[in-house]
Amino acid sequence: MEVLSLKPGHDGALTLIKNGYLEFCFENEKNSYDRNSEISPDLFITVLENLEKIPDIVAVSGWVKGFHSIDRPVLAGYFGHKSDSIINRTINFFGHSVDLFSSTHERSHIMSAYAMSPWPQGQECYVLVWEGNIGAFYKIDGDVNIVKLADILEDPGNKYAFLYTIADPNAPIHKGYLDFSNAGKQMALAGFAKQSSICPHESKLINDILNKKSILLSSCKMDFIESPFYNIGIESQAFKNLAAKFSDAIFEKFHTYAQSHLKENIPLLISGGCGLNGDWNTKWKESSIFSDIFIPPCPNDSGSAIGTAVDAQFYYTGEAKIEWNVYSGAPFIMDISHTPGFSCFPLDHAQVAKLILDNYILAWVQGNCEIGPRALGNRSILCSPFNESMRKKINIIKDREQFRPVAPICLEKDVCQYFYWNEPSPYMLFFPKAKTRKLKAVTHIDQTSRIQTVNKKQNKQICILLEEFKKISGFSVLCNTSLNFKGKGFINSMSELIEFAIERKLNGFVVEKNLYIRQ
Numbered sequence: 001m002e003v004l005s006l007k008p009g010h011d012g013a014l015t016l017i018k019n020g021y022l023e024f025c026f027e028n029e030k031n032s033y034d035r036n037s038e039i040s041p042d043l044f045i046t047v048l049e050n051l052e053k054i055p056d057i058v059a060v061s062g063w064v065k066g067f068h069s070i071d072r073p074v075l076a077g078y079f080g081h082k083s084d085s086i087i088n089r090t091i092n093f094f095g096h097s098v099d100l101f102s103s104t105h106e107r108s109h110i111m112s113a114y115a116m117s118p119w120p121q122g123q124e125c126y127v128l129v130w131e132g133n134i135g136a137f138y139k140i141d142g143d144v145n146i147v148k149l150a151d152i153l154e155d156p157g158n159k160y161a162f163l164y165t166i167a168d169p170n171a172p173i174h175k176g177y178l179d180f181s182n183a184g185k186q187m188a189l190a191g192f193a194k195q196s197s198i199c200p201h202e203s204k205l206i207n208d209i210l211n212k213k214s215i216l217l218s219s220c221k222m223d224f225i226e227s228p229f230y231n232i233g234i235e236s237q238a239f240k241n242l243a244a245k246f247s248d249a250i251f252e253k254f255h256t257y258a259q260s261h262l263k264e265n266i267p268l269l270i271s272g273g274c275g276l277n278g279d280w281n282t283k284w285k286e287s288s289i290f291s292d293i294f295i296p297p298c299p300n301d302s303g304s305a306i307g308t309a310v311d312a313q314f315y316y317t318g319e320a321k322i323e324w325n326v327y328s329g330a331p332f333i334m335d336i337s338h339t340p341g342f343s344c345f346p347l348d349h350a351q352v353a354k355l356i357l358d359n360y361i362l363a364w365v366q367g368n369c370e371i372g373p374r375a376l377g378n379r380s381i382l383c384s385p386f387n388e389s390m391r392k393k394i395n396i397i398k399d400r401e402q403f404r405p406v407a408p409i410c411l412e413k414d415v416c417q418y419f420y421w422n423e424p425s426p427y428m429l430f431f432p433k434a435k436t437r438k439l440k441a442v443t444h445i446d447q448t449s450r451i452q453t454v455n456k457k458q459n460k461q462i463c464i465l466l467e468e469f470k471k472i473s474g475f476s477v478l479c480n481t482s483l484n485f486k487g488k489g490f491i492n493s494m495s496e497l498i499e500f501a502i503e504r505k506l507n508g509f510v511v512e513k514n515l516y517i518r519q
Contacts (some may be wrong), residue, residue, distance in 0.1 A: 001317065003101075004051070005059035005309035007108070008074055010180075011301035012039035014047045016055070017309045022324035024050060025371045027302045029489030030330055032496050036180050037489075046330065054096045059312040061304045062104040067176065068217060069133040075102035081110065081138060081146045086315060101312040105304060106134060107146070111314070112307030113269035114140055115322045116296040124266050126290065128254065131272030131300070132157040132178075137257065140269075144320045149261065152254050155215050157183065157273050162209060163246050166221050167239045169231040175220045180273075181487075186243050187277055188404050189234060191444040193244030201228050202242050206249050235403060251280050258289050267292040271307075275299030276373065278431040278450045285430060297326050297427035298372035306371075326427065326458070327378055329369025332511065333493035341502060342509075342516040349461075352515060353468035355507070356384050356478065361393060363483050363497060363509035366461045369490055374428040375482035376452055377409060377462035379490040381506075383441070383479045390441040390479060397504045399486040405450065408442035409480035411466045412453040418477055419451055428452040441479050452480060 005015045012028040028043045029035050062076030062085075069078040076087050087102040103111075109129045117125070127138040127146075135153035138146055153159075164182040165171040171179075198206075205227050212219055224230050232239050262268075268290040274280065275295045285293050296303055306324075314320040345351075356362065361383045370376045381397070383390045391406045398404075407428055416422040418439065421432035431448040443449050456463045470476035483491050483500070491497050494511065501509050501518070508517040 001057070001313070002053070002055040003057045003059055003309045003312045004047075004055035005061070005305045005312065006039060007061040007301060007305040007308065008063045009038055009301070010036040011304070012037060012043070013302050013305040014039065014043060015305035015309050016047075016051070017306075017313060017322055020313070020319060020322055022306065022322050022328050024330070025298070025302075025306055025328050026330050027371065027489065029302075030369050031333070031490070031492040032485055032488045035487055035489060054094060055098060057099045057101050057312050057316065058091070058093055059101040059308045061108045061308040062102055068214075069105075070214070070217075076104045078105045078133070080104040081106050081148050083315075086311075088315070099316070101308075101315060103308055103311045107311055108304035108307030109134070109271040109299075110138060110140070110146055110269075110307070111311045111320070112303040113271040113294065113296055113299070114144070115306070115310035115320055116324055117267070117269055117294040119267060121319070121321045124264070125269050126262050126264075126266060127269045127271065129272045130156045130254070130270075130274035134272060135254070137254075137262065144314060150257055152257055153210065153250065154213065156250055158215055159209050159212070160186065160246070160250060160274070162215055162219070163205075163243065164234060166205075166224050166227065167229055167232050167236075167242075168234050171221060173220050173222045175218075176216050177220070178216060183273070184276070185234070185401065185404070187247070187279065189240050190243040190247050190279070191405070191446055191448065192237075192240045192403065194237065194241055196241060198245055202245055205229055205242070206246050209246075210249065210253075235401075247277075247279065251283055255283070255287065258287070262289060265291050267294060270295040271299045271303070273300040276429065278429055281429050282431045295427065295429050296372070297370065297374060297376070297429075300373065302372055326370055326372070326376060327368045329371050330492055331368050332365055335493050336495045336498070339498060339516055341519055342498070343519055345515045345517065347510060347513045347515050349464045349468045350471075352465055352510060353472060355517075356382060356469060357473055359384055359387075359390065360507040361390075361397065363491075363501060363506055364462070365483070365497065365509065365511045366459075369492060372427065374452070375480060375490065376426070376428065377454060377459045377480065379483045379492070380409075380480050381483050382465075385439045385442045385475065385477045385479050386473075388440045394479065394481055397506070398481065398484075405444050406442055406479045406481050407450045407452060408439065408477050409452045409454060409462065409466070411463060411470070411476035412455040414470070414476045415451065415453050418475065419449065421451065424455075425451050425453045426458060439475070439477060442477065
């Protein structure tokens with residue numbers, strides 16, 4: 001059985017699941033489209049080119065006809081966790097009769113995390129969905145029935161990003177404004193906080209935001225003009241301190257409920273865009289409330305197409321699990337063969353390792369794109385991890401603020417040598433502390449790092465490079481950040497890679513079996 005699934009709206013994606021295996025998940029923002037963009041005609045054509053036959057089921061993630069979750073529904077709509085919200089009917093698809101399936105956006109988050117988790121079907125789990133609008137705990141029983149346990153906080157993701165808007169003098173003042181990138185920036189700034197007790201002004205602003213109903217519809221930054229944090233500047237120390245306290249306040253609302261009510265010592269699945277917050281994920285890991293934690297590499301809406309495809313598969317077959325690979329995105333497009341300004345050599349991993357140790361900054365392209373927003377070694381920019389100057393150079397290359405951190409990629413077998421961490425972290429979703437101060441380019445001011453671990457089964461080519469780098473440096477660690485133009489998804493064509501390398505003054509790049517060095 002083949003299920004072709006699409007997620008409309010921002011973070012648009014198209015997914016094919018065939019006989020329980022994830023064939024592909026193509027996200028629209030990849031190939032240098034705008035971050036968080038909706039499905040484009042170009043993506044539809046790409047997907048049609050990759051279909052071998054008419055699918056048995058076309059599945060559509062429920063969505064809305066507007067920018068907010070309360071707008072009129074598209075098919076199954078945004079909210080609803082029960083199976084009675086499912087839509088199923090027969091449609092004509094390119095002259096063939098196929099089943100049209102739709103379930104809610106809320107279910108897409110739950111089912112994607114469940115299907116991709118490492119435990120067998122029948123394992124009871126708790127689920128935390130926290131995203132722009134939804135902040136709730138659920139339980140999945142042995143028959144894959146979903147029960148909502150509690151709504152904890154409305155709009156956790158929107159409220160988290162809204163604080164940044166209040167402090168940013170450049171942010172618009174109208175209602176409905178939200179920049180999705182602000183959440184990641186605020187997470188980075190919180191790492192620069194200085195510990196202090198919460199003051200009355202901080203407490204008032206935090207409580208005012210958390211208590212707001214439908215914050216994007218009801219509020220604008222002008223409503224907070226009396227606060228001393230209004231337009232204070234996002235790099236002020238006062239805002240950095242507030243960002244950390246606000247983050248703690250949101251987490252504590254969920255943690256308090258979990259500690260009091262989730263007593264069964266079963267795994268926790270985390271989904272929704274807040275699942276990209278490595279600080280919160282690490283706190284859940286350290287809480288010891290759950291037997292284990294799983295966050296998929298695409299917990300944000302880019303994973304919704306997968307979740308709805310799985311929901312359709314479960315509806316028709318009773319099977320709620322899939323086999324999958326994190327490198328199930330689109331293949332690299334070799335649209336040109338000439339590389340003006342660059343000399344081409346056969347790939348020699350030892351040579352690349354030596355160049356990186358000599359402070360070369362190189363793009364690294366192998367195989368298919370990663371699914372989700374993190375560069376995990378197939379669409380990466382790599383450099384040496386030792387000097388803080390490399391982090392500064394990377395942020396200049398990426399045209400972003402200097403407070404933004406750069407993540408490390410490390411051999412899984414060596415991670416406990418360099419970090420207080422002794423298990424896999426393959427999707428760059430946790431913040432362990434470094435044991436050494438030598439990794440200055442990849443550690444935050446508090447010595448934490450958003451680490452990715454990798455083994456040869458996951459990504460052979462990057463592991464060979466890390467082994468070679470370890471031979472000459474003593475460390476199987478590199479700086480790893482996403483290969484993209486500012487505000488765009490991963491670069492995925494040779495022509496745009498060359499454009500980026502010339503424009504941003506990279507020393508070179510690797511594509512599959514070739515190394516290209518600037519002349």
